[in-house]
Amino acid sequence: KRYVRKGVPLEHRARVWMALSGAQAQMDQNPGYYHRLLQGERNPRLEDAIRTDLNRTFPDNVKFRKTTEPCLQKTLYNVLLAYGHHNQGVGYCQGMNFIAGYLILITNNEEESFWLLDALVGRILPDYYSPAMLGLKTDQEVLGELVRAKLPAVGALMERLGVLWTLVVSRWFICLFVDVLPVETVLRIWDCLFNEGSKIIFRVALTLIKQHQEFILEATSIPDICDKFKQITKGSFVMECHTFMQKIFSEPGSLSMATVAKLRESCRARLLAQG
Amino acid sequence: MAQAHRTPQPRAAPSQPRAFKLVLLGSGSVGKSSLALRYVKNDFKNILPTVGCAFFTKVVDVGTASLKLEIWDTAGQEKYHSVCHLYFRGANAALLVYDITRKDSFLKAQQWLKDLEKELHPEEVLVMLVGNKTDLSEEREVTFQEGKEFAESQKLLFMETSAKLNYQVSEVFSAVAQELLQRDDREGQAPQGDAAVALNEGPARQAKCCAH
Numbered sequence: 001k002r003y004v005r006k007g008v009p010l011e012h013r014a015r016v017w018m019a020l021s022g023a024q025a026q027m028d029q030n031p032g033y034y035h036r037l038l039q040g041e042r043n044p045r046l047e048d049a050i051r052t053d054l055n056r057t058f059p060d061n062v063k064f065r066k067t068t069e070p071c072l073q074k075t076l077y078n079v080l081l082a083y084g085h086h087n088q089g090v091g092y093c094q095g096m097n098f099i100a101g102y103l104i105l106i107t108n109n110e111e112e113s114f115w116l117l118d119a120l121v122g123r124i125l126p127d128y129y130s131p132a133m134l135g136l137k138t139d140q141e142v143l144g145e146l147v148r149a150k151l152p153a154v155g156a157l158m159e160r161l162g163v164l165w166t167l168v169v170s171r172w173f174i175c176l177f178v179d180v181l182p183v184e185t186v187l188r189i190w191d192c193l194f195n196e197g198s199k200i201i202f203r204v205a206l207t208l209i210k211q212h213q214e215f216i217l218e219a220t221s222i223p224d225i226c227d228k229f230k231q232i233t234k235g236s237f238v239m240e241c242h243t244f245m246q247k248i249f250s251e252p253g254s255l256s257m258a259t260v261a262k263l264r265e266s267c268r269a270r271l272l273a274q275g
Numbered sequence: 276m277a278q279a280h281r282t283p284q285p286r287a288a289p290s291q292p293r294a295f296k297l298v299l300l301g302s303g304s305v306g307k308s309s310l311a312l313r314y315v316k317n318d319f320k321n322i323l324p325t326v327g328c329a330f331f332t333k334v335v336d337v338g339t340a341s342l343k344l345e346i347w348d349t350a351g352q353e354k355y356h357s358v359c360h361l362y363f364r365g366a367n368a369a370l371l372v373y374d375i376t377r378k379d380s381f382l383k384a385q386q387w388l389k390d391l392e393k394e395l396h397p398e399e400v401l402v403m404l405v406g407n408k409t410d411l412s413e414e415r416e417v418t419f420q421e422g423k424e425f426a427e428s429q430k431l432l433f434m435e436t437s438a439k440l441n442y443q444v445s446e447v448f449s450a451v452a453q454e455l456l457q458r459d460d461r462e463g464q465a466p467q468g469d470a471a472v473a474l475n476e477g478p479a480r481q482a483k484c485c486a487h
Contacts, residue, residue: 052303053303053324132357133358137357
């Protein structure tokens with residue numbers, strides 16, 4: 001755990017992620033499965049949904065441009081299509097394109113990217129991407145509860161202004177900080193995500209909020225809040241990923257998986273009761 | 276201007292333009308974010324899909340008055356509906372955007388209208404139908420006439436745009452802003468008042484007499 005928290009070297013990242021997440025084991029136990037998913041009958045609605053986003057995934061990255069050879073768009077398309085067939089309850093959900101895109105860039109391997117995506121979407125994260133997105137809504141409520149407990153002034157402000165957490169943090173959860181935080185920082189977060197599970201997301205979120213508490217408290221309206229939550233993901237604090245990673249384990253205080261599980265249970269029940 | 280003895284006004288002082296909430300709705304990849312970006316920053320680029328919700332503000336001058344538009348951009352993918360309907364709340368205006376080269380997006384806009392009417396009082400929100408991507412008119416699947424007829428049948432405002440070529444984008448927002456101000460003046464009440472109060476008004480709001 002200590003070593004992973006200090007960052008996995010880029011050249012070993014793919015291997016370490018595969019091992020830590022159980023993706024390697026899954027891949028070894030299911031030889032040929034990935035390729036069969038791509039050979040089977042295709043769901044045209046799924047294909048359309050994925051195609052819509054291909055040109056819009058990392059358009060600034062040369063490797064994802066249509067004109068590049070070999071073009072990663074095809075790889076991305078395959079990984080997402082295979083996943084949609086594999087996990088039909090989820091299919092394709094916007095946000096997964098960014099996650100798969102990062103996985104492809106790190107592994108340089110289509111099949112490994114698929115199994116890592118499966119580890120994230122199928123096991124590590126709760127149901128963020130299912131049609132009702134209940135896991136996402138739940139975790140946003142959980143974050144709200146954690147903020148209320150650990151950073152009560154911010155919690156009170158959000159309540160007073162009537163800001164829904166989903167408004168300001170959807171991207172954080174759905175894209176796992178891709179395109180929210182700097183690339184190197186995201187990769188360091190994912191190192192821990194694969195190793196320690198989804199509570200890392202709360203650590204990052206709480207650290208961002210705590211570090212900028214005074215700044216956030218200046219907000220006097222919902223637009224202010226939206227703007228401030230955008231700004232706190234920029235600047236030197238998040239660029240210096242080494243210090244940032246140390247802070248996420250010190251700043252929010254203790255956060256056990258048991259606490260998170262309990263909060264998830266109560267928030268989920270509350271959401272279901274609301275209908 | 277004398278600050279001291281001003282009588283309390285139900286709406287913000289002239290120095291603070293009245294704020295209106297506008298939501299952008301429509302299928303994925305029809306150009307909602309591009310319209311907002313073009314309008315707010317006069318820029319056009321390859322935009323990443325909107326996940327969740329994005330937010331912009333712009334102050335618009337309409338004649339001598341000005342108002343602040345709070346533009347809420349929403350995710351187009353259907354999955355996000357259950358998350359995004361929360362953003363409808365308190366909206367004063369909605370742009371229902373479709374892509375003129377995709378019939379399905381036009382049909383989807385009609386569906387959005389129904390959803391919107393479930394959430395908000397039809398009298399309460401000004402809706403404009405927007406057919407985007409006129410720069411791709413050789414691939415057009417929805418004619419201007421079809422868009423116009425649907426808009427008229429539902430009493431919506433209507434325009435076609437190209438965010439890419441900057442065709443009629445500011446016109447869309449100006450038209451909405453102008454109409455919002457007119458409605459607001461007719462009603463003589465702050466747009467951000469308690470929605471519950473506004474809902475009770477019903478036919479009484481036909482009154483157009485009070486000149487401001």
